[in-house]
Amino acid sequence: MRVTMVHVSVKPERVSxxxxxxxxxxxxxxxxxxxxxxxxxxxxxxxTRFVLYEAYASLEDVAAHKRTLHYHTWxxxxxxxxxxxxxxxxxxxxxxxID
Amino acid sequence: MRVTMVHVSVKPERVSxxxxxxxxxxxxxxxxxxxxxxxxxxxxxxxTRFVLYEAYASLEDVAAHKRTLHYHTWxxxxxxxxxxxxxxxxxxxxxxxID
Numbered sequence: 457m458r459v460t461m462v463h464v465s466v467k468p469e470r471v472s473x474x475x476x477x478x479x480x481x482x483x484x485x486x487x488x489x490x491x492x493x494x495x496x497x498x499x500x501x502x503x504t505r506f507v508l509y510e511a512y513a514s515l516e517d518v519a520a521h522k523r524t525l526h527y528h529t530w531x532x533x534x535x536x537x538x539x540x541x542x543x544x545x546x547x548x549x550x551x552x553x554i555d
Numbered sequence: 556m557r558v559t560m561v562h563v564s565v566k567p568e569r570v571s572x573x574x575x576x577x578x579x580x581x582x583x584x585x586x587x588x589x590x591x592x593x594x595x596x597x598x599x600x601x602x603t604r605f606v607l608y609e610a611y612a613s614l615e616d617v618a619a620h621k622r623t624l625h626y627h628t629w630x631x632x633x634x635x636x637x638x639x640x641x642x643x644x645x646x647x648x649x650x651x652x653i654d
Contacts, residue, residue: 459596459608475649482650493592495610497558497646507646509558509608511594547596547606550574551581 457492457549458518462508462542470537471504477533478508484526485510490517492554504539513554556591556648557617561607561641569636570603576632577607583625584609589616591653603638612653 466474478496485494493511512518521527565573577595584593592610611617620626 457594459594479650486651493594494650495556495558495592495648496650497648500645500647546599548599549594549596551578551593551595552585 457511457513457552457554458515459493459509459511459547459549460518461545461547462510463545464506464508464534464542465539466504466506466534466537467539468504474506474534474537477530478506481508481526481530484524485521488512488517488521488524490514490520511549556610556612556651556653557614558592558608558610558646558648559617560644560646561609562644563605563607563633563641564638565603565605565633565636566638567603573605573633573636576629577605580607580625580629583623584620587611587616587620587623589613589619610648 464474475496482494482496485491490513491511492513493509495509497507497509499505499507510521512521563573574595581593581595584590589612590610591612592608594608596606596608598604598606609620611620
């Protein structure tokens with residue numbers, strides 16, 4: 457399982473808009489073949505900070521996600537709402553064992 | 556959904572042991588009522604660093620997890636293998652919507 461965590465810091469006045477854009481991205485992404493998780497998380501201690509937790513079966517599935525309309529729409533829509541550039545961190549998902 | 560990410564840095568010579576201890580913790584934890592995810596992740600760029608991604612329906616389920624034998628066993632067994640103290644970060648899981 458390939459996991460990417462996308463860390464996003466959002467301008468305070470755009471938090472509600474950002475959550476709504478992520479809801480749409482979540483709902484479409486979980487329909488993709490090869491998607492295992494697309495969790496949208498808000499930091500409890502700092503509610504302007506978010507993590508998108510995205511798990512896919514393979515690198516090909518990750519690449520296919522980046523070709524979807526909902527991914528591109530999310531990226532363009534939320535770009536001006538970010539307080540700083542987003543950061544992605546890549547993990548190998550060991551358990552559950554999904555290759 | 557309540558999400559805790561536990562960040563762990565492991566001594567290089569203990570990475571295999573740590574992965575095995577996490578496998579046992581994963582297998583028992585996913586059986587708990589209220590557990591949604593118990594993913595064990597290894598940082599791609601730095602394989603001595605791990606994240607345990609733990610999602611539960613409620614705070615009560617998180618508290619119940621901390622009373623299990625497998626949790627206490629994991630904590631005691633891996634303690635001397637850590638290169639530095641572990642760190643937990645708590646998130647509110649917005650999507651999927653599980654309360």
